[in-house]
Amino acid sequence: MNDAAVEKGKNTRLFFHLKKWLEKAVLDYNMIEAGDRVLIGVSGGADSFALLDLLDSRMIFVPKFEFIAVNIDMGFDPEYRACRALEQYFQDHRYPYVIEKTDIGPLSHSDFNRKNPCFLCSRLRRKRIFEIADEKGCNKIAFAHHRDDIIETLLINLFYGREISTMMPNQSIFGGKLHIIRPLAYLREELVKKYARERQFPAVKNECPTSENSRRSYIKKLLNDLEKDNPDIRHNIYTALSHVKSDYLMSKPKK
Ligand code: SF4
DSSP: OOHHHHHTTOOSHHHHHHHHHHHHHHHHTTOOOTTOEEEEEOOSSHHHHHHHHHHTSOOSSSOOOEEEEEEEEOSOOTTOHHHHHHHHHHHHTTOOEEEEEOOHHHHHTSGGGOSOHHHHHHHHHHHHHHHHHHHTTOSEEEOOOOHHHHHHHHHHHHHHHSSOOOOOSEEEEGGGTEEEEOTTTTSOHHHHHHHHHHHTOOOOOOOOTTTTTSHHHHHHHHHHHHHHHOTTHHHHHHHHTTOOOGGGSOOOOOO
């Protein structure tokens, strides 16, 4: 880690609030153990910058670990402007990093896959991240999904996937060889975005043509509308995730 340089400017109330809850989530779900090598997914969005920045902070209770930042460029911009901005940021902070240029974006939007580009896109991107984790000897992959993403994913899976599930804060895959961790799991999107503005992370525009019309943006708008009548709706859904009454769910009828 890069203590002295990066701690500079990290002394606001918001920083301490977010770091406290990030540490709590990490400890509650045993996300990071001593000696871990964590591949941190940095898409260039505000949330991913916040994740990288917060993880590169002096932690009180989280054991020492190493990390590498990874960006998968989706190939939407032939001039790779986002890539260049990210590379500069990683170098300025002396972060170890991997930037991978791909054609996943255009491929996911090609004629044979018009119906649901996000499905193929996420699958291909995730596959490549798993491969990079393996190449770099990382046993954990940290994604910048926050509390609002977890709530929205529950509804996406319910509305479109016919199942009750969401993103887990610490998910074991490949028989425990790799873990996906979500250190922002307790943090509200609004505060993460506010922190990104406070820290003035370089804005990297999302060039994906689907980003404004995805299922996620539909669910986000829906929740915003419902919140006008029920301000607690997000909090209630999030709390319900730890309050599952399985006896009151339907089992499949026996044939
Ligand atoms: S919104 Fe665009 S970049 Fe994001 S998963 Fe969907 S297709 Fe991929």
